[in-house]
Amino acid sequence: MKKETFLISTILVIVLLFTGCSYLKMEQKAVDLPxxxxxxxxxxxxxxxxxxxxxxxxxxxxxxxxxxxxxxxxxxxxxxxxxxxxxxxxxxxxxxxxxxxxxxxxxxxxxxxxxxxxxxxxxxxxxxxxxxxxxxxxxxxxxxxxxxxxxx
CATH class of the missing domain: 2.60.40 (Immunoglobulin-like)
Known part of the structure; x- marks a missing residue:
């Protein structure tokens, strides 16, 4: 049970980190400099x-x-x-x-x-x-x- 909880927690953390990083990349605006x-x-x-x-x-x-x-x-x-x-x-x-x-x-x-x-x-x-x-x-x-x- 402890192993399953740890595995599920780890997977959730990885998914949340990936989702958060992807969101930050989408929010960045490209600036074309003159x-x-x-x-x-x-x-x-x-x-x-x-x-x-x-x-x-x-x-x-x-x-x-x-x-x-x-x-x-x-x-x-x-x-x-x-x-x-x-x-x-x-x-x-x-x-x-x-x-x-x-x-x-x-x-x-x-x-x-x-x-x-x-x-x-x-x-x-x-x-x-x-x-x-x-x-x-x-x-x-x-x-x-x-x-x-x-x-x-």
């Missing part, structure tokens, strides 16, 4: 994904470095984004030792290849600058950084 690049370079990144909002840890963001004084930011999207994209930008520039953040929002349409393009250029001449870019959809927030060095 691909971000700078025109005419081989560098590309996928933005960091934040399901519940950005944590403002700028140092850990995926980043690209502008290697020219100006270029074009290109972002390729999967189908989890609509045809019209809102790209928010926090652009950090400096005058002497004073930093200034200018916030802009761009409303862009995907081209026939599912990509948007945005011209980017340095805006100051005192120090390295950076842009933090935010994309949102129903899954969450996608964030990346572009460094615009003073000397290229």
């Amino acid at each position: 691909i971000v690049s700078i025109k005419d370079t081989d560098d590309e990144i996928s933005p960091a994904f934040y399901e519940k909002g950005f944590d403002f840890k700028y140092d850990v963001l995926p980043q690209l470095v502008l290697t020219d004084s100006n270029s074009e930011l290109q972002i390729s999207f999967a189908d989890n984004f609509g045809n019209s994209i809102q790209l928010a930008e926090d652009y950090y520039t400096y005058r002497g030792d004073t930093g200034v953040c200018k916030r802009l929002s761009y409303h862009l349409k995907k081209d026939e290849n599912g990509r948007i393009s945005l011209p980017i250029t340095r805006r100051g001449s005192d120090r390295d600058e950076e842009g933090i870019y935010y994309l949102k959809n129903k899954q969450g927030t996608f964030v990346f950084k572009v460094i615009l060095p003073l000397k290229v």
Whole structure:
């Protein structure tokens, strides 16, 4: 009797574990990350994904470095984004030792290849600058950084 009880208990535990693990796998949602690049370079990144909002840890963001004084930011999207994209930008520039953040929002349409393009250029001449870019959809927030060095 004890052996039968132990065997039945073991089988129930295994079934419950398997069922629970399968349920967790079904609940996980696949997130298709956009691909971000700078025109005419081989560098590309996928933005960091934040399901519940950005944590403002700028140092850990995926980043690209502008290697020219100006270029074009290109972002390729999967189908989890609509045809019209809102790209928010926090652009950090400096005058002497004073930093200034200018916030802009761009409303862009995907081209026939599912990509948007945005011209980017340095805006100051005192120090390295950076842009933090935010994309949102129903899954969450996608964030990346572009460094615009003073000397290229």
